[in-house]
Amino acid sequence: MRIECPFCGSRDVSEFAYYGDAKRRPETSLSDASRQFYEAVYLRDNPAGRHEDLWYHSGGCRSWLRVIRDTRTHKLFHATFAAGEPS
Numbered sequence: 001m002r003i004e005c006p007f008c009g010s011r012d013v014s015e016f017a018y019y020g021d022a023k024r025r026p027e028t029s030l031s032d033a034s035r036q037f038y039e040a041v042y043l044r045d046n047p048a049g050r051h052e053d054l055w056y057h058s059g060g061c062r063s064w065l066r067v068i069r070d071t072r073t074h075k076l077f078h079a080t081f082a083a084g085e086p087s
């Protein structure tokens, strides 16, 4: 499996760390942030279809990436964006 990093190009997935659902990131300032992070990481949904994940290119440029994939077809990555850019 390969991920198209917008900065490094096509790279093996082993260079990346998975950080869960890109649209479900709790605010760190909340008093129950630890519980919300636990739920976001371990009690996540498993939707069928288009899904946005957050990945970190730990073995490359160390950028945060927003990756879009289809969970039904295992067509792995439709597109990647640097985290924080509009999708």
Ligand SMILES: [Zn+2]
Binding pocket: 005, 006, 007, 008, 009, 057, 060, 061, 062, 063
């Ligand atoms: Zn990269």
